[in-house]
Amino acid sequence: MKITSAKFVVSAAGPKQYPAGGLPEVALVGRSNVGKSSLLNSLVNRRKLALTSGTPGKTRLINFFLINEKFYLVDLPGYGFARVSHGLKKSWAKTVETYLRERETLRLAVLLLDVRHPPTADDLLMYRWLVHFSLPTVIVATKADKISRGAYQKHLDQIRRALKLGPEGPVILYSSQTGQGRDQLWQILKQYLPEPG
Numbered sequence: 001m002k003i004t005s006a007k008f009v010v011s012a013a014g015p016k017q018y019p020a021g022g023l024p025e026v027a028l029v030g031r032s033n034v035g036k037s038s039l040l041n042s043l044v045n046r047r048k049l050a051l052t053s054g055t056p057g058k059t060r061l062i063n064f065f066l067i068n069e070k071f072y073l074v075d076l077p078g079y080g081f082a083r084v085s086h087g088l089k090k091s092w093a094k095t096v097e098t099y100l101r102e103r104e105t106l107r108l109a110v111l112l113l114d115v116r117h118p119p120t121a122d123d124l125l126m127y128r129w130l131v132h133f134s135l136p137t138v139i140v141a142t143k144a145d146k147i148s149r150g151a152y153q154k155h156l157d158q159i160r161r162a163l164k165l166g167p168e169g170p171v172i173l174y175s176s177q178t179g180q181g182r183d184q185l186w187q188i189l190k191q192y193l194p195e196p197g
């Protein structure tokens with residue numbers, strides 16, 4: 001995909017602040033610190049468009065980025081971040097759930113998993129929830145640069161088993177640092193976005 005423009009539009013706490021206009025959206029979903037904001041930046045070749053951080057819980061609102069004036073990439077707050085109060089956790093969960101359940105222009109969820117570790121209980125819950133609500137979902141195993149090539153298969157199998165995907169279940173290996181998997185992921189995103197993209 002040729003990126004001609006990528007701009008931050010709005011941070012939303014709830015539906016009233018979502019952008020109007022009806023353009024299609026692709027949402028990045030995953031545990032805090034898994035690399036959602038980094039993946040967004042790598043997809044559009046902009047290093048600092050979405051703010052990233054080594055400290056989990058960086059993204060706290062729903063951030064909408066307008067790409068090529070044609071669609072939105074939506075950076076969601078991460079789940080599973082331990083060091084916040086129960087009340088705050090619940091409010092983030094509600095923010096994310098409301099968006100995923102009610103947003104009519106949402107075409108595809110990209111569920112990010114850390115390739116190094118088996119999916120957490122929260123990851124499994126989120127995956128089942130996406131399936132339950134029949135949201136088209138693509139699984140991305142990120143931070144691939146952190147493991148050796150020789151270990152790819154073992155780690156992908158671990159993810160496939162946990163998600164019950166079957167041995168050929170589609171999981172995209174991704175690295176926001178090297179750009180690995182970027183073209184492959186765009187090929188899939190394009191199928192959910194308006195022509196010519």
Ligand SMILES: Nc1nc2c(ncn2[C@@H]2O[C@H](COP(=O)(O)OP(=O)(O)OP(=O)(O)O)[C@@H](O)[C@H]2O)c(=O)[nH]1
Nearest residue numbers: 032033034035036037038052053057058059078176
């Ligand atoms: N080596 C490596 N580091 C990565 C990769 N993706 C993200 N990181 C690092 O992981 C940390 C978290 O990345 P973010 O993109 O901020 O994670 P996030 O999922 O947006 O986190 P929240 O906003 O807290 O939900 C940062 O220190 C990134 O530099 C990757 O593919 N490879």
Ligand SMILES: [Mg+2]
Nearest residue numbers: 036037058059
């Ligand atoms: Mg983030």
